[in-house]
Amino acid sequence: MTTSPLGDYLRGRRAQLTPEALGLPVYGRRRVVGLRREEVAMLTGVSVDYYVRLEQGREVNPSPPVLDSLGEVLRLDDDGRQHLYRLAGLSPRPATPAVVEEVDSSLLELMLSWRDSPALVLGRAYDVLASNQLGEALFGGFPFSRNLTRATFLDPAARTFYPDWHAVAENTVAGLRLADGLTPGNPGIREIVRELRVKSPDFVRMWDQHDARGKRLTSKRFLHPEVGHLELRVHVFDVRGVPGQELVVYHATPGSPAAEALALLGAIVATRAVG
Secondary structure (H helix, E strand, O other), X not given: XXXXXXXXXXXXXXXXXXXXXXXOOOOOOOOOOOOOHXXXXXXXXXXXXXXXXXXXXXXXXXXXXXXXXHHHHOOOOHHHHHHHHHHOOOOOOOOOOOOOOOOOHHHHHHHHOOOOOOEEEEOOOXXXXXXXXXXXXXXXXXXXXXXXXXXXXXXXXHHHHOOOXXXXXXXXXXXXXXXHHXXXXXXXXXXXXXXXXXXXXXXXXXXXXXOOOOOOOEEEEEEEOXXXXXXXXXXXXXXXXXXXXXXXXXXXXXXXXXXXHHHHHHHHHHHHHHO
């Protein structure tokens, strides 16, 4: 059976939905996980043969109305819809960036001026390209790897460091999948995916769900070995001058326990620098 990235995505998303969620009747024993191809075709308004050809990679030019309908049936959010369009070749894809990614010196200077907020610049595969002093301290100097995807799945300490590890891991994989759709064949992403498909069953399971979404303004909990629990707001900004890079800034509400913990962490860092 042939396949394609678009077919893999449709198949993966179809497996995440139940007929009950879409109000479809269920009769007898079902031999597939999630929706049947026939059910997706019926709800989308295309023939079963056409939909099968989409999943098998034999149909490569679906129209925008078909993609819109598929997005509705498969319950895709905005990021998921954009990913679907890119896989169908209906959205422009930027050129694959160079393997070595550099951080603009003015952005680095700005980050280093922030004394109270940990900040990182991430590449497409979640390599830590730069960090300020408090960012280094929050993540312990990245002792396992300066790639956050690799560290999340392969560093045993990650499951303690992130009290909500499962949610963090799923968001990481969904962001990596979205980046992969934006720059198909990106060598950094391909390398991470190949490694983790061999070393991490959790990654394989989450990757095969085909979730694709970017980071959103949210909060994240940490259990730091030196200052204990922190709950920080996460702000993510696209670096306009270098598509694919993201500036991630962590912020604590003034006067909160997390702000006190960050202040303590900053004092620890300053003491070590003097020493």
